[in-house]
Amino acid sequence: MIKILPRQDIKFVLGFKGEEVLENSSGMMNVVEFKNVGLRYGNGPEVLEDITFSLAPGSFYFLTGESGAGKSSLINLMSLSLCPTKGNLKVFGTDVISKNRKKFPEIRRNIGVVFQEFRLLDHLSARENVALPLRVLGIKEVEIKRHVRELLNWVGLSDHIDAKPPTLAGGQKQRVAIARALINRPKLLLADEPTGNVDDKMAMRQLRLFVELNKIGTTVVIATHNEKLIERLGYPRLHLADRHLHLLPAARPIMTGREPI
Numbered sequence: 001m002i003k004i005l006p007r008q009d010i011k012f013v014l015g016f017k018g019e020e021v022l023e024n025s026s027g028m029m030n031v032v033e034f035k036n037v038g039l040r041y042g043n044g045p046e047v048l049e050d051i052t053f054s055l056a057p058g059s060f061y062f063l064t065g066e067s068g069a070g071k072s073s074l075i076n077l078m079s080l081s082l083c084p085t086k087g088n089l090k091v092f093g094t095d096v097i098s099k100n101r102k103k104f105p106e107i108r109r110n111i112g113v114v115f116q117e118f119r120l121l122d123h124l125s126a127r128e129n130v131a132l133p134l135r136v137l138g139i140k141e142v143e144i145k146r147h148v149r150e151l152l153n154w155v156g157l158s159d160h161i162d163a164k165p166p167t168l169a170g171g172q173k174q175r176v177a178i179a180r181a182l183i184n185r186p187k188l189l190l191a192d193e194p195t196g197n198v199d200d201k202m203a204m205r206q207l208r209l210f211v212e213l214n215k216i217g218t219t220v221v222i223a224t225h226n227e228k229l230i231e232r233l234g235y236p237r238l239h240l241a242d243r244h245l246h247l248l249p250a251a252r253p254i255m256t257g258r259e260p261i
Ligand SMILES: Nc1ncnc2c1ncn2[C@@H]1O[C@H](COP(=O)(O)OP(=O)(O)O)[C@@H](O)[C@H]1O
Pocket: 041, 044, 047, 065, 066, 067, 068, 069, 070, 071, 072, 073, 074
């Protein structure tokens, strides 16, 4: 049984304050800005070429393209795990160049990433995995406990707080990974095929978490192959093909996120 709480307000769960939401209103600096960006690994060929686009605060995009098209590479650029080998990339206004490396940890605090392969620590419980980003920030233990419990509850894992990842099913691990990505209240959420291992119904439920988060101002990019979800939610698409990025408009009107699934 999945117990995601559809009506509970994520604003409350994450403890957002009004001002933080307003901060993301239009007219603000772009969250991400690519200008003629190219990327190659070592001496290999360019895997991304001449990429130019920007993400406005509060926007929501799907990221599509065949396997090997460069979706994970693009996410790694936006999460400051890689620097471009050509062109200019700004994330929250800072140039992503190795000279600025010292500023990266501070910027990363505003970015939540759900990795394709989860990257959970197997020897730690769900609770401890989700708590990690807050521990690093030195947040008080009682606050950590409360936030983690509320968020795990919100993603429907209240019965698995003490479970270790190897004992959890694929969809449950994904939700732990999602909770860990959200615990820092990120302004930018990047998810790399978060719906890869679950059925359509579960995938839709997971996406609903992202829709809710987007509604309170978070910029969201989700890499996915799931055409049904893309059509159903109807957000615009960043599509990678032949090393280039193509911006495709929304397939259909955007769902409100309140419809029954
Ligand atoms: N660490 C790496 N070293 C060398 N080549 C890589 C590395 N990561 C990805 N690539 C190559 O970059 C291209 C894009 O890969 P990736 O970004 O993983 O695509 P996708 O996520 O769309 O499947 C592929 O040709 C892949 O082989």
